[in-house]
Amino acid sequence: MTHTHLMPFGARLLPGGGARFSLWAPSATRVSLLLQASTQHEPLAVPAESSGEGWWHVDTPDGVAGREYQWRINDTLTVPDPASRHNPRGPHAPCVLTDPEGYAWTTDWAGRPWEELVFYELHVGTFTPEGTYAAAAAHLQHLADLGFTAIELMPLAAFGGAWGWGYDGVLPFAPHHAYGTPDELKAFIDRAHALGLCVFVDVVYNHFGPDGNYLNAYAEAFFSTTHTSPWGAAINFDQDGGSVVREFFIHNALYWLEEFQADGLRLDAVHAIQDASLPDVLDHLSARVRALEAQARRPLHLVLENELNHGWRLSTRHEPGLYDAQWNDDFHHALHVNLTGEAQGYYAKFAAEPMGVLARTLATGYAFPGPWRGGDATGPAAPLGCMVHFMGNHDQVGNRAFGERLQALAGHDGAEFALLLALLTPATPLVFMGDEFAASTPFLYFANWEGALRDAVREGRVREFGHSTDDQHALPDACDIATLHASTLRWETCETHEGRQRMALIKAALEARRQWLQPRAGHLLAQGHTAEPVGSTGLRVTWHYRSGEAVQLELNIGTDPVDAPAPWEAIAQEVFSHRRGRADTVWPPRSARWLLAGGPA
Known part of the structure; x- marks a missing residue:
């Protein structure tokens, strides 16, 4: 095959x-x-x-x-x-x-529907000391055993230098050479499929990297003369030559899905894609992928990163022109602010009303919905089933000066609580590599630049994060290989008490998700969910289903107990509990309980 x-x-x-x-x-x-x-x-x-x-x-x-x-x-x-x-x-x-x-594929793979997906995001170069597809494949059984069903690979497109995050790719069709050959990548995906794991590829269609990009010398039409991006020249999708450029990237999407049998793509920072044509490149790409999906007879999934929160781009029905889901930064930011008290930068607007924004994200998806298509008015939030929730990812960890994971900021109790909230909502969960075993390693920004690029990165990091350093805490050098090594997972942490405890918690939570939330995902109502405050740090969240059933989440995100009103009547069935006893009118610190009631038994 x-x-x-x-x-x-x-x-x-x-x-x-x-x-x-x-x-x-x-x-x-x-x-x-x-x-x-x-x-x-x-x-x-x-x-x-x-x-x-x-x-x-x-x-x-x-x-x-x-x-x-x-x-x-x-x-x-x-x-x-x-x-x-x-x-x-x-x-x-x-x-x-x-x-x-x-390459002869060995697994006859039919894919998985969206409601079965639980993501595990990994960077091939730091997932193992070897930093290769072959070494990563050896840990896939571990992930399948815990209950993960989808691997999301950070970008694979070839970039300048031997190591980096991958978001500065210049050859979108060539898997980065340091990780292995194209056939070794196929073998990784083949092995994942054999274990029931989907594989997603993170793709970057908003810019090219600065090292190894020669397109300006012979194909200037690849770049817009009117649009810009945060990383320099914007890709041209709507001027002369833009139709060929559009085909280049659409074929890249189809290439990963067809030739490498990937199950889906995560499109990086689509808010930085400028395209005034109709249909725009995102509409067009989705339509072509849906056509391939019908031909391939297996589910193909499309996920956006979109800071503009365009709910109108999302649908649970695999419609041409639309996308299955969006990474929901609002959920992460609301959770992070409540657990850490941080209020700088993009956390500021979440810190103004921390419990209110957390309530909105849990009940409706977005804390701050974006404008509706074709106008300035705020449109309805996308369905909760189109959100991807996480307590951390490569951006939210790696864009910090010292790459700290949440547990370094909120302790193990805070990290466990946050993980459970990400895993047990109607949204789709994502866990960043290592968080499943309470990894203490940071995930830092690293890039193997040389010469003027290296100097520019070093100077830029000092400008951005110099205020965070002192004599005891020097800013890690992004271009020093020691920074790459410091970010590499230490798998021996799995054998520690904290590692085993974290893995047991995740396994139990994902089993509860598989048993209680997954079968009902297709019946979730589009709206009408509620989140009521309980004391100063508690919420009672209720998600409603067409069957008449409802799942209720009682949570206390604070560090003090919360006095709560009486719970649901006795017919409610407990789905999962964390740090909760039977004293239902007092919720302990950092505790949560999920209940199911109503509808057929």
Whole structure:
């Protein structure tokens, strides 16, 4: 069983032998392919033929799997193929022609519906000391045993340097070489599927990284002349040439889902994508993925990171043009402020009314819904089932000066409480790697930049976080490999008392989710859920279902007991309890209880 995604970009083997190489280079006047022949040390230079509208092609019988190649622009500049499938020495070195049919998949995988998903986010380079797909695969059984059903991989696209977070990718189709070969990534996904785990890939369609990006030299139309992004030039989706750029990224999405059999994508920072055309690139990408989903006959899922909280982009029904879910930063921020008291930066508006914003996120999803499409009015929040809830992720941990996890700020009791709130709501849970065994390692920002880029990053970090340092707490150097090593998980923590305790808690909570919340997910009402204050730090949250059933969460997020009104009548069934005894009118600190009542037994 093999899988190949056919596309107009890049290189592909031809059925009768040889290969076709295609490059969109509308700014170039001459293009040649540099192809390493088997009998020569120097690569062959093969002039490319123009087919119009910026396209250049080379068909050659010398194109066989394993051969290295690059493009030569205007007889002076050597560049990688932007749609290369494999760059084993990074974006400044030659690409390698690959045969997607060379990997034989062993798992006949039907996927999972959205309501079954529980995410585990991991960074391949720091998940294990080896930092490879093969080493990561050895821990998949551990995750499946705890009850996780989906792995979300931080970005894999090739970037400059040996190590980094991955959000500065420059070759979106080439898995980063330091983690392993494309076939080793496929083997990781194959193994995950064999264990019942979905695999999601985090993709970045809002900018290219600064190291190894040559597109401006021969395809200036990749970048907008009117829009900008926080990371420099914005991608062009709505000016001349934008239709080809749009196809480049849509094919990238289809490539991960088809050729690598990924189950879904998480689209990074879509609020930074500027596109004035209708339908915009996000609508178009979703529609194409839904068409592939119908063809593949397995669920394919799409998740957004969107600071603008556009609930109108989300749907529980896999509709063309719409997305399954959004990372819900509002939930994290409300939880974090209540547990830590932090009020700086983007936490400020949550700290103004901490319990109120937590109540809104638990009952409606967003604390602050974004504007409705086509107008300035605030639209309805998206369904709770379209939210992804977490107590931490790579951003919320790694964008701190010292990369502290929540337990370093709120203690183990606070972290356990936060984890349970993320795991046991109608939203979809996500856990950041290591939090399942109470890891004490930080997750710091790290990037293997050299020269001026390295200096710029170091200076920028000092400007941003210099106020957080003193003689005892020096700011970690993002470009020092020691920072990468400090962020690497220490798996021996699993064997500590705290590690075993945390894993047992997560396993029990996910079993309760599987038994009580998952079967009812499809019946959750779109609105009408409530969150009533109880004392100064308590909430009684009620989620309603079409069956007439309701799940009620009683929580005390504070460090003092809360006197509470009488609970539901005796017919309510306890779903899960944390730090709660039978004295129902007094809720202990950092305690929670979930109850089910109403509807059929």
